[in-house]
Amino acid sequence: MLVFPGILSSDNATALLRRTLSKTGYSVHPSGLGFVTGITPETMARAEARLKAVAQAEGRKVALVGWSLGGIYARVLAQRHPDLVELVMTLGSPFSGDRRANNAWRVYEALNDHKVDASPLPDDPAVKPSVPTIALWSRNDGVIAPASARGAPHERDAEVEVPFSHFALGSARRSIARIVTELGDRLNP
Template sequence: MAADPAKAPPRWRWALEFLALPQIQAAPLRRPVVVPPFGQGRPVIVIPGLLSNDRSTALLRNSLSKAGFVVEGWEQGLNTGARPAQIARLEARMCDLAARTGEPVVLIGWSLGGLFARVLAQRHPGACRLVVTLGSPFSGDRRANNAWRVYEALNDHTVDAPPFPEDPGVKPPVRTIAVWSKRDGIVAARCAAGEAGQADRLVEVPYKHFELASARGAVAAVLRILREEL
């Protein structure tokens, strides 16, 4: 029987996610995915997921740099949850990067990082050109994933009551792309794809959750999306 796309993925699929950990750890050493440059110096911030840091997104960021973008990580160590101070620093950096480059920023958020991207784009649509979420649980049941217990163990709030007033399920007033996968072992497919009106475009990819910013094919898919959208 096929898994319910609105419920947390089965535990066996969750276990398979850990096969991707070696490629995530080796990300800074891996050869970038190279495409003809098209970034034209546009600014990008890549935000990692829960219990991830900028090391985990190094392959994606290096590939974006090779494609001609001005790329920054989130530069705050391990992402352990929605901490107001961290979100405020990320917000300030996005606005500063937009001011320095004279261009609105592309926000790419992996998993939890995508929720932060959607919130920041709601707050500052003038400073954000595009939001791309990678397996981010912005829609539906906040517990339809295999990470919510870890999240609540690390934070002083529940997944249903994050410390910001914005609803990540509301589409930001900028172009918003939701990348999702039926093979995701962490986040329910429907939560990452959303309902009608929650994103401008849905892109299905054949990768596990931990591969969405670390597999070469997934990185190539992000580059294709940006080439099409920008």
């Protein structure tokens, strides 16, 4: 399993999530992307290299979990490399609809040399990868619009509503317990 953090964070933000998944029996790896400020061709190339390295080390397809912007990385990786990906789970990720339907787009644009709706990548994260996808979303998110994180029915296989704020989705113990349950229903450690 490969876990991607959100914007303005690093693998430190997903440490509790990764430790908990490891204790559950999964082989879990950090993204290795460093401090994430956006998506660029260079960071996507590093994410692709990381996915390939983890799949080779594990000798199997890799489940991808992405929190917020990390879910965009996960979906695009699965679109590009379905042969290496078992499943994608997004946690409050703005993959659907208007890219400005969230409270982080101004921050994104301030940190990057492109507009939030003019990605330097040709990929559209709303396109459902050919692998199973689960979108965890919350009416209480506070950062990402629920419809953007839930996606339309043709953009994901499953959607799971949770009662957590955006910053709790990948760090609060109750939220992590729900993530473990949802993954456990779909994956074998």
